[in-house]
Amino acid sequence: MRPKKDRTAVGMPGGVFCFEAEEEKDMSIPRALTIAGSDSGGGAGIQADLKTFQERHVYGMSAITAITAQNTQGVTGIYECSEEAVTRQMEAVATDIGIDAAKTGMIASTSIMEAVAAQVKKHRIHPLVIDPVMVAKSGSSLLEEAARHALKRILLPLSHLITPNLPEAEILVGESLDTDEKRKDAARRLTDMGADAVIIKGGHLQGNQADDLLYDGGNFHVFTAPRLHTRHTHGTGCTFSAAITAELAKGHSLLEAVRVAKAYITEAIRHPLNIGQGHGPTNHFAYRHLTVTESHH
């Protein structure tokens, strides 16, 4: 929710920066907040989220929950922020700038989840996308074991959309999800636990497709894409949930937001940057290139 008092902004008419000092304008650029961990390698977490917001033409803000020392090969250190630090970051942006949509990423402990939930309620932050980050693809745990239940109890009921990957969905419902029917049932159960909608991502599926299953509380929708054969998939989940959040911040429907986000992440994986020696990051320039090319035809 945005604060009621007048805001001022430097404008971006037509996507071009404009430095008009004499007249302060409210250009109403959508604003999105990411509440997540920092990835020093720039591939996942806060960095992926802010890059995605920027590419989707949304003003990005951050509340950092933890600092990770991380690169394309793995995580070598995790330094959690205090509850007060997280609270103050959220309070600062909510009371001044305003938030049209927010997402969470790595929130490692129950106490930080509680601090985040208190701010979400206090400032009526909505829509909220919960990416229930548990384990990095490199294998490092990003969520304390004890906090898995807290995630269901504290964050899930606040979510407009929860975006588990397959292993995360299996942990949340406590069983293996090796068929379409089981995945559908899991999605229904996650909405019963309090999420408005659920998308079980298909990046970890076997086979030639990376299809994502969305349950919007009433109907199922499948967002399809061919599986791209690359090891450069660091930050795919963060990028995808950030793209959904950006489109929701613009006021788009959930279905439209997921449609755009699926196209964005598919292109970001299709054109790897080949950065680092391990699992390289998604390419945030790829979709821009695609849309520019499209507009010339």
Ligand SMILES: Nc1ncnc2c1ncn2[C@@H]1O[C@H](COP(=O)(O)OP(=O)(O)O)[C@@H](O)[C@H]1O
């Ligand atoms: N190899 C791939 N080819 C095409 N799409 C992929 C691939 N890996 C992941 N995706 C897509 O990226 C998004 C993030 O999914 P996933 O990788 O499962 O999340 P996470 O990073 O949380 O494990 C989903 O839309 C998924 O279908």
Ligand SMILES: Cc1ncc(COP(=O)(O)OP(=O)(O)O)c(N)n1
């Ligand atoms: C700081 C931080 N947050 C989240 C993740 C997990 O990112 P994800 O998009 O799920 O992709 P992988 O890193 O698992 O490839 C992270 N690694 N670091």
